[in-house]
Amino acid sequence: MKKLLIFGLAIALFTACNQEKRYTQQSPEIDTYKKVMDDYKTMNWEDYPKHYADTAKIASNVIKEKAQTVTEAIEKSKEDAAMFSWVVEKEEYEMVVTDEGETWVNFWGLWKGTMKSTNKEYSIPFHNTARFIDGKIVEEYGYWDNSEIVSDLLQSEYEAATVVNDSVVE
Numbered sequence: 001m002k003k004l005l006i007f008g009l010a011i012a013l014f015t016a017c018n019q020e021k022r023y024t025q026q027s028p029e030i031d032t033y034k035k036v037m038d039d040y041k042t043m044n045w046e047d048y049p050k051h052y053a054d055t056a057k058i059a060s061n062v063i064k065e066k067a068q069t070v071t072e073a074i075e076k077s078k079e080d081a082a083m084f085s086w087v088v089e090k091e092e093y094e095m096v097v098t099d100e101g102e103t104w105v106n107f108w109g110l111w112k113g114t115m116k117s118t119n120k121e122y123s124i125p126f127h128n129t130a131r132f133i134d135g136k137i138v139e140e141y142g143y144w145d146n147s148e149i150v151s152d153l154l155q156s157e158y159e160a161a162t163v164v165n166d167s168v169v170e
Contacts, residue, residue, distance in 0.1 A: 027095045029132045033105045034093065036130075036137070041088050043081055045074050053136040060142040067139070086113035103132045111144065115152070122149055 024030075032051050039048040049070045057067035060076075068076065080086075090110040097103055107128040114121050126144035130137045 022097045024095050025093060027105075028135065029095050029103060029105050030093045032132070032135065032137075033107060033130060034091075037088060037091065037107065037109070040077065041086075043077070045078065048074060051137055052140075053133065053138045056136070056138050056140065058140045058142070061144065061146070064139075064141075083117070084113040084115055086111060088112075105130050105132065115149070118152070118156070120152065124148075 036048065036051045038044070039051075052070045056070055057064070058070060058073040059067035060073065088109045088111055090108075092108045094106045095103065096106065107130075109126055111124045111126050112121065113124070124144050124146060126142060128140060128142045130140040132138065
């Protein structure tokens, strides 16, 4: 009986040690996503797409059906760079393997940007999640609240529209 108990414990220990990791904060996928974020922060648009599959889609604050290609997302980031200077701080990464066997890297950070035209500073927490297959990102979703920036841009457009011949329309 004693041998049977020891044998059972050995099997339990062996099984527990061989289970696949479903959550981690260190992985090749996380290392890749750190490179993505470094390329974004330094506006290294040449290396940025190297981490994505050719068919990858990026959905930033939109549903999957409105996602952009990597090239379109880079063009949007270039437009943002014309309006803002920015840094990303307080970075956190994790990788999870879902019940369906999908590998996702989650990222949380704080985007701090200064609008070049007004010198106004914004601090916006954001979250990205990227699905990996064979070491490449195949889809990515990003979520943040940019309502303060949108409101300020609309206010600036309104103010500019009310100025006629250097005088304010009342």
